[in-house]
Amino acid sequence: MDHTPSFGTKRRRTRSVRVGDVTIGARAPVSVQSMTKTHTEDVDATLAQITELARLGCDIIRCAVPNRKAARALPRITAASPIPVIADIHFDHNLALLAIDAGADGVRINPGNMRNREGLKKVYRAASEAGIKVRIGVNSGSIRPRKGLEVRPEAQHEEMADLMVREALAYAEAAEKEGLRDIVLSLKGSDVPTTIAAYRAAAARCDYPFHLGVTAAGPPNISIVRSAIGIGTLLAEGIGDTIRVSMTGPPQEEVGAGIAMLEALRLRAPVGPQIISCPTCARCEVDLSALVEEVVRRVQGLSIPVKIAVMGCVVNGPGEAAEADVGIAGGKDFGYLFRRGKKVRKVDASQLADALIAEIEKLSSGGDGPQE
Numbered sequence: 001m002d003h004t005p006s007f008g009t010k011r012r013r014t015r016s017v018r019v020g021d022v023t024i025g026a027r028a029p030v031s032v033q034s035m036t037k038t039h040t041e042d043v044d045a046t047l048a049q050i051t052e053l054a055r056l057g058c059d060i061i062r063c064a065v066p067n068r069k070a071a072r073a074l075p076r077i078t079a080a081s082p083i084p085v086i087a088d089i090h091f092d093h094n095l096a097l098l099a100i101d102a103g104a105d106g107v108r109i110n111p112g113n114m115r116n117r118e119g120l121k122k123v124y125r126a127a128s129e130a131g132i133k134v135r136i137g138v139n140s141g142s143i144r145p146r147k148g149l150e151v152r153p154e155a156q157h158e159e160m161a162d163l164m165v166r167e168a169l170a171y172a173e174a175a176e177k178e179g180l181r182d183i184v185l186s187l188k189g190s191d192v193p194t195t196i197a198a199y200r201a202a203a204a205r206c207d208y209p210f211h212l213g214v215t216a217a218g219p220p221n222i223s224i225v226r227s228a229i230g231i232g233t234l235l236a237e238g239i240g241d242t243i244r245v246s247m248t249g250p251p252q253e254e255v256g257a258g259i260a261m262l263e264a265l266r267l268r269a270p271v272g273p274q275i276i277s278c279p280t281c282a283r284c285e286v287d288l289s290a291l292v293e294e295v296v297r298r299v300q301g302l303s304i305p306v307k308i309a310v311m312g313c314v315v316n317g318p319g320e321a322a323e324a325d326v327g328i329a330g331g332k333d334f335g336y337l338f339r340r341g342k343k344v345r346k347v348d349a350s351q352l353a354d355a356l357i358a359e360i361e362k363l364s365s366g367g368d369g370p371q372e
């Protein structure tokens with residue numbers, strides 16, 4: 001698959017950084033990350049969550065390592081994890097050194113909160129010797145207090161973004177002086193305009209791959225909007241190599257949202273069913289929400305990229321969803337099963353979901369497959 005966004009914008013050329021068996025940058029497929037939300041020292045729970053996220057399509061996982069107990073759990077986690085593990089470290093460079101020893105595939109630090117400069121150099125040297133990557137993460141929250149900036153009025157987005165970029169590049173330069181080349185940068189603002197401005201400015205000034213995200217993005221419904229705008233805008237411009245949708249919610253939803261963003265921009269080929277449904281209007285004569293819910297539940301786990309439409313009326317539904325491989329259009333007493341906009345047969349209203357599932361099963365068993 002061509003990993004150029006659907007708009008045709010060429011992806012930014014960057015250096016290539018390996019994280020376990022995943023390549024970040026150099027126009028490799030954009031990878032999806034998430035973070036475990038278990039206590040890292042609870043190895044069984046952490047590995048169970050990683051395995052579940054990997055099954056859902058997560059490419060790289062990050063585990064917080066806030067103390068030595070968590071660091072001591074890392075060797076068992078890194079040894080058994082099905083995907084590369086990045087240790088997330090704040091404040092204490094010794095924890096980063098322990099994580100590198102423990103076989104982590106990468107560490108994520110914010111040098112701005114590691115006061116021990118010599119310790120930081122040791123981390124860069126150890127990572128370089130171990131051949132693992134370091135993500136240097138700068139966020140607006142860690143800059144603001146030190147620079148004495150007030151909560152910004154609109155005009156300060158560019159100014160904050162510029163400060164973030166200058167700080168991140170200075171940290172990266174210090175890391176390179178210690179021999180580290182495998183660097184990924186992140187420049188997360190807590191609001192979307194600052195985030196976009198920071199990544200755009202950095203893109204023009206370095207060849208480091210970028211980890212994209214909007215930090216502290218909020219609960220799922222809010223985070224998805226903010227992240228889709230922030231991450232999506234940059235990806236559409238060809239900027240960004242790995243992404244994390246952060247949200248106050250289950251990591252499974254973070255992964256789902258990340259994959260949906262990549263699929264929407266055609267940066268990742270769909271691996272499962274894509275459901276489209278209409279917003280309903282006065283012509284709708286069925287409980288479309290319940291019908292959609294049932295279809296979503298019944299196609300979960302299918303691994304064919306079939307586009308399925310669930311529409312509210314037999315008059316306009318099939319035509320409005322003409323690009324779907326297969327669909328149903330609801331009606332009061334009966335509805336229609338349709339394929340690529342053409343009615344196939346009339347179906348009793350109570351049998352619509354069953355008819356749709358049977359048709360999808362026919363497709364997945366190799367019959368008349370979905371079309372591109």
Ligand code: SF4
Pocket residue numbers: 278279280281282283284311312313314315316317320
């Ligand atoms: S498919 Fe029918 S019910 Fe749904 S929005 Fe269109 S006209 Fe309305």
